[in-house]
Amino acid sequence: MSALPNHYETLREVFDYDRPTVDIGDVDAEVVDRAFAATTDEDALREAADKETLFVASAGLTGPPHVGTVAQMFAVKRLREAGFDTEFLLADYEKVAAGGRDLDVVRGLADDYRAFLDGIGYDGRVRTQYDATGVMQTAFRLAPHFDPDASIGVDAEPTAWVEALQAAYERDRDGPADEATTTDFGGDAASLLCLADFVHPTLADGYDQTVFVLGVDEHALVRANEHHLADAPVDAARLAELEAACRAGGGVWDAAVEEYADFLADLSRAWPSEGKRSTTRGC
Template sequence: MTEHPPTAPASAVLYSEEYYRAVVDRFGYSTFDLRRFDFSLAGMGYGELNLRYLCHHRADRFIATAPQRRIVTTGFGMSGPPHMASASQIMKMVRLQQGGERCQIVLGDLDAYNGRARSYGYTRELVERFRTFATRLGFDAATGVLRDQTGCSEALTTMYLLGRYAEDADFDTAEEDNHAYYAARGLVDPTMTFRRRLSLALMAADFVSLGQTHDAVLVLLGIDEHKYVRFTQHVTERFDHHVPLRGDFLLSAIYTKINTGFNGHPKSSKSIPGSGITVETPTDEIRRLVKADRATDPALSPVYQLMYQMSYTSYRELLDIHQACAEGTQRWEKEKEHFIDFLAHVKELWP
């Protein structure tokens, strides 16, 4: 029996192994298949992929597409300074880019403006800081795409065009599993309001826009966001001859595990103070949080989870650290000290 992490506040969905299995069991029987990796991608073997990611959806079909006709995309809501789990997603995009994949990062200023009701000026300020942060972490904007939503009229037009094919039920079933948790804390509207629908529709349009010029689109998201891909697939399946959009491109995904939050929270979140280590967390507090991790099961250790999510060290080293964590050896304590320095360095890259 898998040991559960510390009890989270009421209504939180814990992203445990049981949660992952429930998602796979619920959706794996249909066309929304979630599978473990048995192939290589961007120079990473299946062993490393299965450590750093949870599963994939049609990524095997993505890699069968000609490299010049495919693209990887991800995005970040500009709701607040990034936590280290967000930094890890940027690092994953850098790794994919360095492995030969064409990549896009979308900075969701309009997403946060509507979905999280942030002020427009605040989201625009975060766009510029995120842009600098991503490039400092190694993302090459010359060979890839690093853009905001405000400046992309193509995606905004696509959003309006696909709106004709979206149904009310599509939005209702796309609620994130922890929506009630966020709503209870005043972090998001409690219902699927019009502004939240706009936020979700624009995210789908970001995917569909890429499908107009590429045969295959691979979305990099956390497993808690898998419903966004499903939403987009349902809408594009209804395209007919009336819409000047192509719907027959491959929409695939690779999903990451969700980092367990510190202080009993279900995940690291920019919107929940104390749930994770952010780029603005004082170094002394980073040290306290890392040293306080006493989990002997690496699957429940927020520190080990960050280690394999981030570009901290090699796959082989991560396997050795996994054993050290499980055994509670001195090597694990020393590794945590090294990781504190690593996180402090990442923090310094935030402008």
């Protein structure tokens, strides 16, 4: 079907994505080229074996996995077999918050996904959003830097493939029976949690980089998260550098302490002086 390769090529051209043509550890470049249509960072793939890297695939729990989700499952299975750390993320809370789905139904569906992944021989990590309280803490850390109303450029002229896919969804898709109305806030909360899902492994779990294995049409998610993180003070590499400097002591650590002292001094000067404080109090 020529429409799909043309769609991939259009996305690569419009958004300046690379076609991955590199080895990923022991996974040969020819296999990588067949498995992945585009990448936002070919260097991350090339360097995966030399860095602490986590490969993550995910699924929004709307129902049984479609063929694209199954392909992602087998992709992380292959990467796991090549010796990499992998995770399959079951986005259950996203469907509760943004789709109004019943939590018990979605949790049951998550169990089915776990059983299916086990059945195909995948032995990497599987997690839900429901159980990942640490990721929720990361979401709160990111909240001051998250603007749900931000305008993010991800639009492109619809390709023949997109038009055919949209027509099929409109014609044939019935929503889950438990799906209900939700609020704009529910959708915003789901987006913030998704952002935390992306950031948490490098921010809190010690990985140098996290590579998400997604359907190519989820590239808008990546671009949105990059936008939200542009001004967020969550440089995991810098945190790791400071930790190493602290343990080693010496001039690098002394300079970091001095830099932090200046930062605190600037904050203290920003605090309202006596007589100029706001009379508004929080709850």
